Amino acid sequence: MQNFDSMRKRMVETQLIPRGIKDPRVINAMLKVPRHLFVEEALWNQAYGDHALPIGEGQTISQPYMVAIMTELLELKGAEKVLEIGTGSGYQAAVLAELCAKVCTIERIGALGMRARKVLDFLGYSNVAVRTLDGTYGWRDEAPFDGIIVTAASPDIPRPLFEQLKEGGRMLVPIGDRYLQTLTLVIKKPGGQMITKSSIGCVFVPLLGAYGFKLDGRDNG
Numbered sequence: 001m002q003n004f005d006s007m008r009k010r011m012v013e014t015q016l017i018p019r020g021i022k023d024p025r026v027i028n029a030m031l032k033v034p035r036h037l038f039v040e041e042a043l044w045n046q047a048y049g050d051h052a053l054p055i056g057e058g059q060t061i062s063q064p065y066m067v068a069i070m071t072e073l074l075e076l077k078g079a080e081k082v083l084e085i086g087t088g089s090g091y092q093a094a095v096l097a098e099l100c101a102k103v104c105t106i107e108r109i110g111a112l113g114m115r116a117r118k119v120l121d122f123l124g125y126s127n128v129a130v131r132t133l134d135g136t137y138g139w140r141d142e143a144p145f146d147g148i149i150v151t152a153a154s155p156d157i158p159r160p161l162f163e164q165l166k167e168g169g170r171m172l173v174p175i176g177d178r179y180l181q182t183l184t185l186v187i188k189k190p191g192g193q194m195i196t197k198s199s200i201g202c203v204f205v206p207l208l209g210a211y212g213f214k215l216d217g218r219d220n221g
Protein backbone atom coordinates (compact mmCIF):
# COMPACT_ATOMS: atom_id res chain seq x y z
CA MET A 1 0.00 0.00 0.00
CA GLN A 2 1.50 3.34 -1.03
CA ASN A 3 1.72 6.15 1.45
CA PHE A 4 0.01 8.94 -0.46
CA ASP A 5 0.66 11.51 2.30
CA SER A 6 4.40 11.08 1.94
CA MET A 7 4.13 11.08 -1.87
CA ARG A 8 2.34 14.45 -1.65
CA LYS A 9 4.97 15.82 0.74
CA ARG A 10 7.69 14.72 -1.66
CA MET A 11 5.82 16.31 -4.59
CA VAL A 12 5.73 19.63 -2.74
CA GLU A 13 9.36 19.42 -1.61
CA THR A 14 10.85 18.36 -4.95
CA GLN A 15 8.55 19.94 -7.57
CA LEU A 16 6.91 23.03 -6.09
CA ILE A 17 9.20 24.68 -3.51
CA PRO A 18 12.38 24.43 -5.64
CA ARG A 19 10.51 26.13 -8.53
CA GLY A 20 9.48 29.06 -6.35
CA ILE A 21 6.01 28.24 -4.99
CA LYS A 22 5.98 30.19 -1.72
CA ASP A 23 2.44 30.95 -0.53
CA PRO A 24 1.98 28.78 2.59
CA ARG A 25 -1.77 28.51 1.93
CA VAL A 26 -1.13 27.12 -1.57
CA ILE A 27 1.51 24.72 -0.23
CA ASN A 28 -0.91 23.47 2.45
CA ALA A 29 -3.66 22.94 -0.12
CA MET A 30 -1.27 20.97 -2.36
CA LEU A 31 -0.25 18.90 0.70
CA LYS A 32 -3.87 18.22 1.58
CA VAL A 33 -5.81 17.42 -1.63
CA PRO A 34 -5.53 13.70 -2.50
CA ARG A 35 -4.58 14.08 -6.17
CA HIS A 36 -4.56 10.30 -6.75
CA LEU A 37 -8.35 10.14 -6.23
CA PHE A 38 -8.84 12.36 -9.29
CA VAL A 39 -7.27 9.79 -11.65
CA GLU A 40 -8.18 6.16 -12.32
CA GLU A 41 -6.84 3.64 -9.81
CA ALA A 42 -4.39 2.14 -12.32
CA LEU A 43 -2.59 5.53 -12.33
CA TRP A 44 -2.51 6.14 -8.57
CA ASN A 45 1.20 5.29 -8.37
CA GLN A 46 1.93 8.03 -10.97
CA ALA A 47 -0.44 10.65 -9.53
CA TYR A 48 2.29 12.61 -7.70
CA GLY A 49 4.78 12.58 -10.60
CA ASP A 50 6.05 15.77 -12.24
CA HIS A 51 3.72 15.57 -15.23
CA ALA A 52 0.15 15.68 -16.53
CA LEU A 53 -1.83 12.42 -16.71
CA PRO A 54 -4.69 11.22 -18.93
CA ILE A 55 -8.20 11.38 -17.46
CA GLY A 56 -10.11 9.93 -20.44
CA GLU A 57 -11.98 11.63 -23.31
CA GLY A 58 -8.60 12.79 -24.67
CA GLN A 59 -8.14 15.19 -21.73
CA THR A 60 -5.60 15.55 -18.92
CA ILE A 61 -5.14 16.48 -15.28
CA SER A 62 -2.46 19.20 -15.27
CA GLN A 63 1.05 18.82 -13.85
CA PRO A 64 1.12 19.62 -10.08
CA TYR A 65 3.45 22.60 -10.61
CA MET A 66 1.08 24.13 -13.17
CA VAL A 67 -1.84 23.79 -10.74
CA ALA A 68 0.26 25.37 -7.97
CA ILE A 69 1.58 28.35 -9.96
CA MET A 70 -1.83 29.18 -11.46
CA THR A 71 -3.36 29.01 -7.99
CA GLU A 72 -0.60 31.12 -6.42
CA LEU A 73 -0.93 33.82 -9.09
CA LEU A 74 -4.62 34.26 -8.19
CA GLU A 75 -3.46 35.53 -4.75
CA LEU A 76 -6.51 34.15 -2.93
CA LYS A 77 -7.11 35.25 0.66
CA GLY A 78 -10.17 33.15 1.52
CA ALA A 79 -13.37 35.11 0.83
CA GLU A 80 -13.31 35.06 -2.98
CA LYS A 81 -15.57 33.53 -5.59
CA VAL A 82 -13.55 31.90 -8.38
CA LEU A 83 -14.59 30.64 -11.82
CA GLU A 84 -12.68 27.77 -13.42
CA ILE A 85 -13.10 26.89 -17.10
CA GLY A 86 -12.09 23.26 -17.74
CA THR A 87 -13.10 21.15 -14.73
CA GLY A 88 -11.41 18.04 -16.14
CA SER A 89 -10.79 15.72 -13.18
CA GLY A 90 -11.92 18.31 -10.59
CA TYR A 91 -8.46 18.44 -8.95
CA GLN A 92 -7.75 22.13 -9.61
CA ALA A 93 -11.26 22.96 -8.36
CA ALA A 94 -10.56 21.08 -5.12
CA VAL A 95 -7.28 22.98 -4.61
CA LEU A 96 -9.11 26.28 -5.19
CA ALA A 97 -11.93 25.19 -2.85
CA GLU A 98 -9.36 24.93 -0.05
CA LEU A 99 -8.42 28.58 -0.58
CA CYS A 100 -11.57 30.56 -1.33
CA ALA A 101 -15.26 30.73 -0.40
CA LYS A 102 -16.81 29.37 -3.60
CA VAL A 103 -15.64 27.74 -6.83
CA CYS A 104 -17.80 27.63 -9.95
CA THR A 105 -16.31 25.25 -12.51
CA ILE A 106 -17.43 24.51 -16.07
CA GLU A 107 -16.57 21.46 -18.21
CA ARG A 108 -17.74 20.93 -21.78
CA ILE A 109 -17.55 17.09 -21.66
CA GLY A 110 -20.48 15.73 -19.64
CA ALA A 111 -18.80 12.47 -18.58
CA LEU A 112 -15.85 14.38 -17.07
CA GLY A 113 -18.08 16.89 -15.29
CA MET A 114 -20.09 14.04 -13.73
CA ARG A 115 -17.02 12.14 -12.61
CA ALA A 116 -15.47 15.29 -11.11
CA ARG A 117 -18.73 16.02 -9.24
CA LYS A 118 -18.66 12.52 -7.71
CA VAL A 119 -15.07 12.84 -6.46
CA LEU A 120 -15.68 16.37 -5.13
CA ASP A 121 -18.80 15.12 -3.29
CA PHE A 122 -16.90 12.12 -1.89
CA LEU A 123 -14.27 14.50 -0.51
CA GLY A 124 -16.90 16.89 0.89
CA TYR A 125 -16.25 19.93 -1.32
CA SER A 126 -19.71 21.47 -0.94
CA ASN A 127 -18.38 24.91 -1.97
CA VAL A 128 -17.82 23.78 -5.58
CA ALA A 129 -20.56 24.12 -8.23
CA VAL A 130 -20.01 22.12 -11.44
CA ARG A 131 -21.76 22.83 -14.72
CA THR A 132 -21.49 21.19 -18.18
CA LEU A 133 -21.47 23.78 -20.97
CA ASP A 134 -19.19 25.79 -23.24
CA GLY A 135 -17.34 27.69 -20.51
CA THR A 136 -16.09 30.40 -22.86
CA TYR A 137 -19.42 32.16 -22.22
CA GLY A 138 -18.63 32.21 -18.48
CA TRP A 139 -21.32 31.83 -15.83
CA ARG A 140 -23.47 34.98 -15.91
CA ASP A 141 -25.75 34.10 -12.97
CA GLU A 142 -22.77 33.76 -10.64
CA ALA A 143 -20.74 36.73 -11.96
CA PRO A 144 -18.81 38.82 -11.11
CA PHE A 145 -15.82 36.74 -10.01
CA ASP A 146 -12.79 37.75 -7.94
CA GLY A 147 -10.68 35.28 -9.87
CA ILE A 148 -10.98 33.30 -13.11
CA ILE A 149 -8.74 30.42 -14.15
CA VAL A 150 -8.84 28.91 -17.63
CA THR A 151 -7.20 25.48 -17.58
CA ALA A 152 -7.18 24.98 -21.35
CA ALA A 153 -5.26 26.69 -24.18
CA SER A 154 -6.97 29.75 -25.62
CA PRO A 155 -6.14 31.76 -28.76
CA ASP A 156 -6.99 34.95 -26.83
CA ILE A 157 -8.65 36.28 -23.68
CA PRO A 158 -12.31 35.16 -23.99
CA ARG A 159 -14.26 38.43 -23.88
CA PRO A 160 -17.20 37.21 -21.75
CA LEU A 161 -14.75 36.03 -19.10
CA PHE A 162 -13.05 39.42 -18.85
CA GLU A 163 -16.50 41.04 -18.60
CA GLN A 164 -17.38 38.69 -15.71
CA LEU A 165 -14.18 39.49 -13.80
CA LYS A 166 -14.59 41.96 -10.90
CA GLU A 167 -12.64 45.21 -11.00
CA GLY A 168 -9.44 44.40 -9.12
CA GLY A 169 -9.87 40.73 -10.07
CA ARG A 170 -7.22 38.42 -11.51
CA MET A 171 -7.57 35.93 -14.36
CA LEU A 172 -5.15 33.29 -15.64
CA VAL A 173 -5.27 32.08 -19.22
CA PRO A 174 -2.78 29.98 -21.23
CA ILE A 175 -2.66 32.01 -24.47
CA GLY A 176 -1.18 30.76 -27.71
CA ASP A 177 -1.86 28.21 -30.43
CA ARG A 178 -3.00 24.61 -29.98
CA TYR A 179 0.55 23.40 -29.32
CA LEU A 180 2.31 25.97 -27.13
CA GLN A 181 1.09 28.77 -24.91
CA THR A 182 2.21 31.43 -22.43
CA LEU A 183 0.50 31.46 -19.07
CA THR A 184 -0.93 34.99 -18.96
CA LEU A 185 -2.07 36.91 -15.90
CA VAL A 186 -4.87 39.37 -16.69
CA ILE A 187 -5.73 42.04 -14.12
CA LYS A 188 -8.88 44.17 -14.37
CA LYS A 189 -8.09 47.58 -12.95
CA PRO A 190 -10.71 49.94 -11.49
CA GLY A 191 -12.52 51.47 -14.45
CA GLY A 192 -12.17 48.20 -16.37
CA GLN A 193 -8.67 48.74 -17.77
CA MET A 194 -6.91 45.49 -18.71
CA ILE A 195 -3.30 44.77 -17.70
CA THR A 196 -1.61 41.58 -18.89
CA LYS A 197 1.61 39.97 -17.65
CA SER A 198 3.32 36.96 -19.22
CA SER A 199 4.37 34.13 -16.92
CA ILE A 200 5.79 30.74 -17.91
CA GLY A 201 5.45 28.73 -21.12
CA CYS A 202 2.93 25.89 -20.98
CA VAL A 203 1.15 23.24 -23.00
CA PHE A 204 -2.59 22.71 -22.43
CA VAL A 205 -5.31 20.90 -24.37
CA PRO A 206 -7.41 23.38 -26.37
CA LEU A 207 -10.27 25.47 -25.04
CA LEU A 208 -13.01 24.58 -27.52
CA GLY A 209 -15.97 26.86 -27.93
CA ALA A 210 -17.47 30.11 -29.10
CA TYR A 211 -14.61 32.24 -27.70
CA GLY A 212 -11.90 29.57 -27.93
CA PHE A 213 -10.67 27.31 -30.72
CA LYS A 214 -13.22 25.97 -33.18
CA LEU A 215 -14.00 22.25 -32.86
CA ASP A 216 -12.44 20.16 -35.67
CA GLY A 217 -11.72 16.51 -36.51
CA ARG A 218 -8.97 16.28 -33.86
CA ASP A 219 -11.31 17.06 -31.01
CA ASN A 220 -13.47 14.97 -28.73
CA GLY A 221 -17.15 15.85 -28.95
Ligand code: SAM
Nearest residue numbers: 061086088089091092107108135151207208209
Ligand atom coordinates in the same frame (compact mmCIF):
# COMPACT_ATOMS: atom_id res chain seq x y z
N1 SAM B 1 -8.42 21.66 -14.41
C1 SAM B 1 -8.44 20.27 -14.79
C2 SAM B 1 -8.05 19.35 -13.67
O1 SAM B 1 -7.76 19.81 -12.57
O2 SAM B 1 -8.09 18.14 -13.90
C3 SAM B 1 -7.61 20.00 -16.02
C4 SAM B 1 -8.21 20.62 -17.21
S1 SAM B 1 -7.80 19.87 -18.75
C5 SAM B 1 -6.15 20.34 -18.96
C6 SAM B 1 -8.74 20.95 -19.79
C7 SAM B 1 -10.24 20.72 -19.72
O3 SAM B 1 -10.89 21.81 -20.37
C8 SAM B 1 -10.70 19.46 -20.43
O4 SAM B 1 -11.39 18.62 -19.55
C9 SAM B 1 -11.60 19.98 -21.55
O5 SAM B 1 -12.68 19.13 -21.85
C10 SAM B 1 -12.06 21.30 -20.96
N2 SAM B 1 -12.56 22.27 -21.91
C11 SAM B 1 -12.11 22.57 -23.14
N3 SAM B 1 -12.86 23.53 -23.71
C12 SAM B 1 -13.80 23.87 -22.80
C13 SAM B 1 -14.89 24.81 -22.78
N4 SAM B 1 -15.16 25.61 -23.81
N5 SAM B 1 -15.66 24.88 -21.68
C14 SAM B 1 -15.41 24.07 -20.60
N6 SAM B 1 -14.41 23.16 -20.57
C15 SAM B 1 -13.62 23.07 -21.65
